[in-house]
Amino acid sequence: MADEIATRDQLDAYEARIDAWLAAELAENPAVVGIERGGPDERRWIVRLTGEEKEHFAVWFTLDQRTLQYETYLMPAPIEQHAELYEYLLRRNQGYFGVAFAIGPEDAIYLVGQIPVHTIDEGELDRILGSLWEATERSFRTAMRLGYASVFRG
Numbered sequence: 220m221a222d223e224i225a226t227r228d229q230l231d232a233y234e235a236r237i238d239a240w241l242a243a244e245l246a247e248n249p250a251v252v253g254i255e256r257g258g259p260d261e262r263r264w265i266v267r268l269t270g271e272e273k274e275h276f277a278v279w280f281t282l283d284q285r286t287l288q289y290e291t292y293l294m295p296a297p298i299e300q301h302a303e304l305y306e307y308l309l310r311r312n313q314g315y316f317g318v319a320f321a322i323g324p325e326d327a328i329y330l331v332g333q334i335p336v337h338t339i340d341e342g343e344l345d346r347i348l349g350s351l352w353e354a355t356e357r358s359f360r361t362a363m364r365l366g367y368a369s370v371f372r373g
Contacts, residue, residue, distance in 0.1 A: 264280045266278045277292070278290070284336065294366060296366075308358070334347070
């Protein structure tokens with residue numbers, strides 16, 4: 220079932236499910252401070268969150284025919300202690316389910332993941348958003364102190 224391509228009607232239903240879930244999150248979850256939609260022909264959402272360690276961050280959800288992809292930007296490319304930072308992040312990957320640290324454009328650090336489109340439900344969406352929030356909050360300070368050690372030493 221994971222390799223099945225969703226029909227347009229199925230994608231419309233998943234899109235409506237995500238829209239409804241996000242509206243409820245915005246109303247009930249104090250960490251969710253804003254939601255934006257992609258262009259008129261895009262099945263894409265940006266969820267703006269507030270955190271404690273990382274004051275603000277955004278999660279992108281992109282729905283396509285096979286998967287729901289999600290990502291959040293953790294930090295810019297490190298300027299020092301690259302090996303130590305990457306080792307820290309790789310070791311942190313082992314403790315997470317459905318999200319992983321990745322090196323993205325311009326060597327920036329992201330948290331990314333994807334699920335088969337047919338597994339989208341409110342519980343799975345809650346798990347994804349919670350996992351991204353937790354991974355960001357638990358790793359941001361240490362990652363920044365490793366990748367920008369001289370800045371923090373002042």
